[in-house]
Amino acid sequence: MSQIIALGKFREFFLTEVEEAYAEVERTDSLPDHVHRRAAEIGCYRLTLPVEYGGYGMSVTEYLPYLEAAAEGPGVGRMLVHTTNGIWRPIHNFGSEEQRAILPKMAAGDAVVAFALTEMTGGTGRDLKSVARRDGDFWYVSGEKHLITWADRADWFLLVAATDEGGQKDSLTAFLIPRDTDGFEIDATQHTMGLHGTGHAFLRYKDMAVADKYRLGAVGQGLEVALFFLDYSRVSLSTTMVGLAQRALDEAVAFAKRRVTFGKPIATRAQIQTHIAMMHADIEAARHLVRYAARLCEDGKDFTAQAATAKLFNLNMVGRVTDLSLRVHGGWGYTKAAAIERIYRDARGFWFEEGTAEIQQLVVARHVLEQSSAA
Numbered sequence: 001m002s003q004i005i006a007l008g009k010f011r012e013f014f015l016t017e018v019e020e021a022y023a024e025v026e027r028t029d030s031l032p033d034h035v036h037r038r039a040a041e042i043g044c045y046r047l048t049l050p051v052e053y054g055g056y057g058m059s060v061t062e063y064l065p066y067l068e069a070a071a072e073g074p075g076v077g078r079m080l081v082h083t084t085n086g087i088w089r090p091i092h093n094f095g096s097e098e099q100r101a102i103l104p105k106m107a108a109g110d111a112v113v114a115f116a117l118t119e120m121t122g123g124t125g126r127d128l129k130s131v132a133r134r135d136g137d138f139w140y141v142s143g144e145k146h147l148i149t150w151a152d153r154a155d156w157f158l159l160v161a162a163t164d165e166g167g168q169k170d171s172l173t174a175f176l177i178p179r180d181t182d183g184f185e186i187d188a189t190q191h192t193m194g195l196h197g198t199g200h201a202f203l204r205y206k207d208m209a210v211a212d213k214y215r216l217g218a219v220g221q222g223l224e225v226a227l228f229f230l231d232y233s234r235v236s237l238s239t240t241m242v243g244l245a246q247r248a249l250d251e252a253v254a255f256a257k258r259r260v261t262f263g264k265p266i267a268t269r270a271q272i273q274t275h276i277a278m279m280h281a282d283i284e285a286a287r288h289l290v291r292y293a294a295r296l297c298e299d300g301k302d303f304t305a306q307a308a309t310a311k312l313f314n315l316n317m318v319g320r321v322t323d324l325s326l327r328v329h330g331g332w333g334y335t336k337a338a339a340i341e342r343i344y345r346d347a348r349g350f351w352f353e354e355g356t357a358e359i360q361q362l363v364v365a366r367h368v369l370e371q372s373s374a375a
């Protein structure tokens with residue numbers, strides 16, 4: 001196995017090779033295989049996986065600068081790093097030996113796992129409408145999902161369905177379902193505003209027979225499996241918001257230095273400097289907030305509220321920063337020739353990915369109210 005690549009070289013891959021491939025990504029809305037192969041070669045998929053499963057075993061705090069660097073490039077690049085380095089966790093924690101055997105393949109880039117929770121017809125969580133009914137050694141799974149990242153190329157789907165209709169915490173069960181299961185329809189025609197190339201799809205299944213050996217975790221443990229992934233993932237996703245915002249600032253600064261109006265670069269104007277200062281302060285605050293949540297996670301402390309706080313702050317931050325960067329670019333920024341045009345669209349996905357701002361507000365407010373000693 002190769003050595004861990006230096007951070008500078010890692011960043012360079014996203015800012016050169018992934019950037020260069022991006023015209024093709026926009027045209028086809030899919031990931032070119034050579035980008036995926038190069039990502040595997042430089043170890044993108046191994047960063048945090050445990051050493052015994054072919055990973056580098058990086059701690060969360062060691063990993064975050066790498067993820068932030070990946071996020072400075074097109075969204076498709078950071079999505080490769082973010083998803084693979086997160087989705088192994090529930091498989092490792094809840095999986096059987098047979099299921100864990102997928103992990104070395106993920107590390108090498110030879111297996112992709114997608115996370116399938118969201119539904120058009122159900123709410124995420126206990127309100128899911130997908131159902132799985134047991135008959136002997138098989139489950140018969142019916143329902144639909146949508147917006148499933150990497151569904152175009154996933155070999156496995158970590159899919160959550162209701163296994164009783166009690167609407168209780170223990171009414172959900174997780175499965176790790178192979179792509180080629182009979183009756184599994186994967187319709188990769190769900191094209192998004194930004195984040196092109198990340199292969200979103202609708203999934204449909206009706207009485208799809210899934211052997212019990214594909215269950216991930218115990219019956220009724222589905223919510224725990226999903227949250228085990230999502231809690232960690234809030235830290236990871238919040239870090240990618242910092243990386244993308246930093247790129248938006250870098251683009252704004254470069255443009256402000258070269259764009260001359262009325263005989264002077266706009267970077268010399270107080271209004272533009274104010275925008276730059278506000279962007280910088282926002283990004284620094286966001287970076288420190290997420291690194292604090294990461295330290296709690298690493299120390300084995302309860303980090304749920306801190307991760308939701310970081311996500312809530314950072315997704316507002318990346319909205320503000322990309323707005324200001326676009327404004328600094330003037331009308332040119334609104335054209336396809338400017339990187340900020342893509343950055344702006346990619347940033348809007350954060351409002352929804354792995355839970356909306358409104359849901360983070362609920363988590364944070366619940367935490368604050370519980371902690372308060374006021375009568």
Ligand SMILES: Cc1cc2nc3c(=O)[nH]c(=O)nc-3n(C[C@H](O)[C@H](O)[C@H](O)COP(=O)(O)OP(=O)(O)OC[C@H]3O[C@@H](n4cnc5c(N)ncnc54)[C@H](O)[C@@H]3O)c2cc1C
Pocket residue numbers: 114115116117118119123124146147148149150192195349350352353354355356357358359
């Ligand atoms: C780029 C991208 C990638 C994604 N990747 C995946 C993936 O890989 N796997 C996957 O499963 N999903 C994925 N999703 C889906 C994403 O997780 C959901 O869009 C998100 O969780 C919101 O759910 P929803 O779309 O059903 O919104 P809805 O639940 O329909 O919400 C609509 C609005 O109502 C608000 N709302 C809903 N319920 C409540 C409530 N109880 N209280 C207050 N407000 C509420 C929401 O905040 C939102 O403003 C992805 C989405 C995007 C944009």
